[in-house]
Amino acid sequence: MQELEKKLNYTFRNSALLQEALNHSSYANEHRSAHLHSNERLEFLGDSVLGFVTAEFLFTRHPESPEGDLTRIRAALVCEQSLYEVAQRLGLGQYLKLGRGEEAGGGRERTSILADAVEAVFAAVYLDGGIEAASALIHRCLLDVQRESVVEERRRDYKTALQELVQRHADQVLSYQMVDETGPDHAKTFRAEVQLNGSSIGAGSGHSKKEAEQAAAKAALESLGE
Incomplete structure (x- = not known):
């Protein structure tokens, strides 16, 4: 656990909290005689802590933005994919008990x-060190300038933008096709192709079909722009 604490840049006073944050429900169920708690309760609390810290950050950072914009940015910042990326950078998977x-x-x-475990770790730090410690960790992991710029990119709806572009001309038909699917069930990569009137105008990949279609639409917009 000292190795993970070093990555978190936080030392627990009560190490049992960190241990609990890493206990998946499947592990707790297999070790009921040990009266272990899974990380589900911590995940529940961590979701609220993360939401508050992120809301405060955006409220301060964007003083002129309306509530709707702040809500959309917060949703993108704390989405499952963002938390998964945090877990990947921390190497959190190797510490989980499954x-x-x-x-x-x-x-x-x-x-x-992995995303749920990140929220559980945030809650563990909050319970151990208070909101200031949790906020500092969330800022280090998630709320830096580069992270927000990545999220802004993710927020763009390329499919809608492409649809609006092609609709400037009559009788234009867009369609999306899944052309490839690779990897194990828990880590699949999808490849999509977007066609305009039956001809391919872009392709892209992602970890979900929706993400792959957005990537394909982005490629098509870039191609049509050229």
């Missing part, structure tokens, strides 16, 4: 499990 079935199924790389 049940045998979850371990065999690739749980250490599953996006939802």
